[in-house]
Amino acid sequence: MSPFACATAVSLLLVSGCAAVPAPTSPGPAAPSPAAGDIVQAGTPGLRTRAAEVPRERIATPELQALFARMIDTMRRAPGVGLAGPQIGVPWRVIVLEDRAELMARATPEEVAERGRVAFGPRVFVNPVLRLVGEERASFFEGCLSVRGYVGVVARHLEVEVSGLDEHGVEQVWRVRGWPARILQHEVDHLDGTLYVDRMLTRSFANADLARALYGGKPAAEILRLLGP
Numbered sequence: 001m002s003p004f005a006c007a008t009a010v011s012l013l014l015v016s017g018c019a020a021v022p023a024p025t026s027p028g029p030a031a032p033s034p035a036a037g038d039i040v041q042a043g044t045p046g047l048r049t050r051a052a053e054v055p056r057e058r059i060a061t062p063e064l065q066a067l068f069a070r071m072i073d074t075m076r077r078a079p080g081v082g083l084a085g086p087q088i089g090v091p092w093r094v095i096v097l098e099d100r101a102e103l104m105a106r107a108t109p110e111e112v113a114e115r116g117r118v119a120f121g122p123r124v125f126v127n128p129v130l131r132l133v134g135e136e137r138a139s140f141f142e143g144c145l146s147v148r149g150y151v152g153v154v155a156r157h158l159e160v161e162v163s164g165l166d167e168h169g170v171e172q173v174w175r176v177r178g179w180p181a182r183i184l185q186h187e188v189d190h191l192d193g194t195l196y197v198d199r200m201l202t203r204s205f206a207n208a209d210l211a212r213a214l215y216g217g218k219p220a221a222e223i224l225r226l227l228g229p
């Protein structure tokens with residue numbers, strides 16, 4: 001089976017699809033937005049499967065180049081700050097990530113600072129390998145384009161180093177702290193069939209709108225206190 005076969009025809013960090021098969025032309029009863037319809041949702045078996053290494057010689061092919069472009073486009077339209085291949089039904093170890101000023105503008109300056117958010121990207125990692133750096137961890141709400149409408153608090157390492165290939169097949173290493181480090185941990189988890197809900201403080205799981213209303217603008221320490229032991 002082609003790795004581009006679709007798991008289904010149809011993927012926050014306070015953030016479905018198929019590369020080869022055209023999107024359904026009928027909007028269906030729910031008429032989802034194009035971006036929402038491109039991203040597979042939790043319950044899809046492909047989100048719980050370990051994705052396969054991409055053969056290096058395939059990276060330059062039009063098929064893979066189109067995949068990278070499509071992933072970046074899907075991430076931007078969602079909008080999100082990261083996307084993994086399995087989220088669009090592609091069972092390969094590819095992630096894309098990007099944070100932009102217009103997305104950060106949705107958070108308060110204090111939230112941006114506390115999370116260590118910085119504008120970067122877009123970046124493509126093929127066959128990424130993550131190394132957790134140090135012992136420092138931070139707990140923040142995060143969401144997932146494949147768990148639409150919900151968020152949960154996840155404690156993650158503050159700093160990581162990721163190595164892998166870029167969109168040209170060139171080796172790259174990126175050591176980073178703050179929000180990009182969180183995005184990387186979240187996206188590499190996707191490649192191993194792990195969702196943030198597997199790692200979250202379960203009592204924090206919340207409707208995204210309610211979480212924003214209840215906890216938006218509050219420091220992490222206060223959010224944890226409000227959530228209780």
Ligand code: CO
Nearest residue numbers: 143144145146
């Ligand atoms: Co996700």
